[in-house]
Amino acid sequence: MNKTIDIQDLGLKDYKDTWDYQEALFKSILDLKIRNRREATNEPTSNYFLFVEHPHVYTLGKSGDMSNLLLNEEQLKDKGATFYKINRGGDITYHGPGQIVGYPILDLDNFFTDIHKYLRLLEEMIILTLAEYGLKAERSPGETGVWLDVGTPFARKICAMGVRASRWVTMHGFALNVNADLGYFDNIIPCGIRGKAVTSLNVELGVERISMPQVKEKLLKHFSTLFEAELNTVTV
Structure with missing residues (x-):
């Protein structure tokens, strides 16, 4: 089993270009x-973890409801945003600058063959990272992702998740709001869940900007521990 994971930070990259790149890595495995x-x-398979920021984009998962996008084509253009129907689970979400998006493309045969456990560990990585900033983040029963103030009228989502898996190989992943422009979430019903707010780390901490590299460093520290993986940073 190969527990080494190549870490690639793609910087700011178009959603479709990144999706195509994910698909190529996924297919190679x-x-x-x-x-x-x-x-x-028994040639060992590779594992990858991509960090990326996307220009403004809305994506709809394969089980998503198109009516959860509240903009027409012209309005999307006015907002400088694009839209894609994609092949992950989940409903609609937003990606944009100030958000850390992570795409682990792993052969789970190298780790454990349990998608439920995989999602819970991704959530745990986020929860442990946010704890380092003094935030008590948690899961919301029946709703994938990471939330604050679960079970109160002030529940708000800080990290969305949606994955695809085939033959225990994963793609897509998570989107953690760090310095995100939350106004873009007003144009959708996030994840198809009505009446729940969305938040960002900088808003919760009451500061203008959080160091993105610092958050990524904390995420990877917890990821490597939870997955018992060895991380190999690759320059792209």
Whole structure:
């Protein structure tokens, strides 16, 4: 089992270009797994973790409801935003500058074959990271992602999640609001959940800007511990 994960920070990158890149890495792992099975070989599969920020974009998961996007094509253009229907789970979400998006593309055969556990560990990574900033983040029953003040009228989501998996290979991932422009969430019903607010780390801490590299460093520290992985930073 290969527990080494290549970490790539793609910086600010177009959503569709990043999606295509994810798909290429995802396919390379799947192809090797199929070849190993067909030829009775045991060549180790690779694992990747991509960090990225996207220009303003709305994405709708395969089980999502189009009516949760509250903008038409012209209004999207006016907002400088794009829209894609994609192949992850979940409903609609927003990505944009000031948000840390993470795409782990892992062969879970290298770790554990349990998608439920995988999602819970991703949530735990976020919860532990936010705890370092003095925030008590938690899960909301029946709702994937990470929240604050669960069970109160002030419940608000700080991190959205949606993944795809095939033959235990994962793609897509999480979006953590760090310095996000929350006004863009007003144009959707986030994750299809009505009556719940969205927040960002800088808002919660009452500061203008949080260091994105610092947050990424904390995320990776908890990720490597939770997944018992060795991280290898790759320059792109």
